[in-house]
Amino acid sequence: MSIIELKVPVIGESVTEVTLSAWLKEDGAYVEQDEAICEFESDKATVEAPAEKAGKLIWVAAEDDDIPIGGVYAKIDTSVSGGSSESTPEVKEEAPAQEEKTEEAAPQEDSYAAGHPSPAARKLMDENGLTAANIQGTGKDGRITKEDVLKAIANKQAAPKKEAAPKKEEPKTVAAPPVSGAANFSREKRQEKMSRMRRTIASRLVYAKNETAMLTTFNEVDLTNIMKLRKTYQEDFVKKYGIKLGFMSLFAKACAKVLMEMPDVNAQLTEDGKNLIYHDYADISIAISTPTGLVVPPVHNVESLSFSDIEWKIKELAGKARSGKLTLDEMSGGTFTITNGGVFGSMMSTPIINPPQSAILGMHTIQQRPMAVDGEVKIRPMMYLALSYDHRVIDGSTSVTFLVKVKELLEDPTRLLLDL
The missing domain is CATH 3.30.559.10 (Chloramphenicol acetyltransferase-like domain)
Structure with missing residues (x-):
């Protein structure tokens, strides 16, 4: 087994840390050399990271992890070949079975990125109550982009609401107003990690206020x-x-x-x-x-x-x-x-x-x-x-x-x- 480590490259002169915003390839998947495997979000831009060698991808970091420049985020087992993370003999045994598969099995061959939203797309989906099932991804390997979400939102807003009018006439009785103090009010709260850009904006604003x-x-x-x-x-x-x-x-x-x-x-x-x-x-x-x-x-x-x-x-x-x-x-x-x-x-x-x-x-x-x-x-x-x-x-x-x-x-x- 021959393992190489993938380290976060130098992205910008002042960038010391990045966030692994999304994996584009599944853990254990076979990747070709120079194939994009993940996205890094810095305080200035989002960049794709390519595989340095062909082989089996081994995740070291998870999505949303903060990694310093030069830090290890993945490994590649270069001893694996043939487009599979399994050993060579097993690949040969499975090959005939794969040839007999019908077109209906094709969706199982989709990339790990299929139906997976980018960070910006995920944020828009959460804000507008959308799920991946509502959106057709047009990005690389079927990934859901921000433009896909914006299009889905526009289609949702433009959709005719012909059934809404008749439904207003159906109720024949007026429901009594809720009793004062009834448990009709949401008390839920949630915590989300700030994006790399939002954290950078926050630190720069504080710096500007405090240091100038x-x-x-x-x-x-x-x-x-x-x-x-x-x-x-x-x-x-x-x-x-x-x-x-x-x-x-x-x-x-x-x-x-x-x-x-x-x-x-x-x-x-x-x-x-x-x-x-x-x-x-x-x-x-x-x-x-x-x-x-x-x-x-x-x-x-x-x-x-x-x-x-x-x-x-x-x-x-x-x-x-x-x-x-x-x-x-x-x-x-x-x-x-x-x-x-x-x-x-x-x-x-x-x-x-x-x-x-x-x-x-x-x-x-x-x-x-x-x-x-x-x-x-x-x-x-x-x-x-x-x-x-x-x-x-x-x-x-x-x-x-x-x-x-x-x-x-x-x-x-x-x-x-x-x-x-």
């Missing part, structure tokens, strides 16, 4: 001209570039322009806190909400991109984030962050810095409000802006000036387009 001198300054912006610009040129923009002109590209471009003028807001402290790193580019991280948590992949060199380039890049990153396909490179970097709580209806909030960055801009919902304009009261589409910043790097006057400059560009987008 964070303050927030607020302002409001009149989006009348921005909305007029989008309404006037949206159709032509879509025809030419194949994508809509959204608010995010305009905000990102405005921030990038001011960041180039005010490098302090675009700077970062070194790990020892003794030096500042300045950037001659604006890599703006865009906060994207996913079923497993918030991710902030950066759009690189926003200062040099066109509005259509920014929109396409944001769309690409958002799609990958929600399907769990962001790579480590796509998650790395960023000199400034923009988060839009307005899509969830937030009127005003205090965003938390995304370390090691020194500032983050929070966008909020647009509200029609009465404003004094040239001595007259007019109804205008207004948005509150919030800039949270690390006071160790950015002075109060600098933060206020930055926010005012962004506000001016957004209220007069012609200056933004003409680079004035």
